Amino acid sequence: MKLTAVFPGTFDPITNGHLDIISRGRDLFDRIVIAILRNPDKDPLFALEERAEILKTVVGPWSNVEVDSFDGLLIDFVRARGARVIVRGLRALSDFEYEFQMTLMNQRLEPGIQTVFMMPSEAYSYVSSRLVKEVARLGGDVTGLVPPDVATRLNRRFAGMRRGGGRG
Numbered sequence: 001m002k003l004t005a006v007f008p009g010t011f012d013p014i015t016n017g018h019l020d021i022i023s024r025g026r027d028l029f030d031r032i033v034i035a036i037l038r039n040p041d042k043d044p045l046f047a048l049e050e051r052a053e054i055l056k057t058v059v060g061p062w063s064n065v066e067v068d069s070f071d072g073l074l075i076d077f078v079r080a081r082g083a084r085v086i087v088r089g090l091r092a093l094s095d096f097e098y099e100f101q102m103t104l105m106n107q108r109l110e111p112g113i114q115t116v117f118m119m120p121s122e123a124y125s126y127v128s129s130r131l132v133k134e135v136a137r138l139g140g141d142v143t144g145l146v147p148p149d150v151a152t153r154l155n156r157r158f159a160g161m162r163r164g165g166g167r168g
């Protein structure tokens with residue numbers, strides 16, 4: 001039987017740390033479905049459509065990786081996609097508490113679906129979407145932390161905001 005894993009997240013924007021996890025996961029599972037949370041309450045920098053477009057471009061060459069989005073409970077999406085595994089990346093101890101709570105809640109909601117954690121290369125162990133956005137917003141260089149297309153979009157977005165004095 002083919003094993004499908006779901007890799008959920010906000011991906012606002014995708015970082016090279018996320019990519020590292022996807023590339024490890026695609027060697028372990030037959031198929032990885034990247035599930036982008038449509039979270040208007042988190043006020044994302046990039047709209048869902050743009051996050052999806054970026055992800056599709058970046059994982060385009062990988063035939064066993066696909067991109068989708070979801071709303072509501074993650075576990076419902078995982079079930080609907082016929083998957084039995086949720087993949088999450090674990091960078092540092094500080095991630096643990098949040099991941100621990102989510103995993104136990106998801107286990108309670110659906111004991112038949114397992115969460116598997118993978119660690120990215122140490123080069124990405126400190127990289128997060130939040131920090132990357134902060135550095136780019138303040139004019140710092142994010143080359144090597146995100147795919148080149150994302151760095152370009154971040155620079156363009158924040159340069160526009162600096163000129164316009166708003167969120168852009």
Ligand code: PNS
Pocket residue numbers: 008009010011037072073074075101102103105106
């Ligand atoms: O990349 P993120 O922002 O840490 O991803 C968080 C995500 C999308 C995995 C999490 O917010 C989520 O699963 N949201 C869906 C709502 C849900 O299922 N909640 C109950 C289980 S904790």
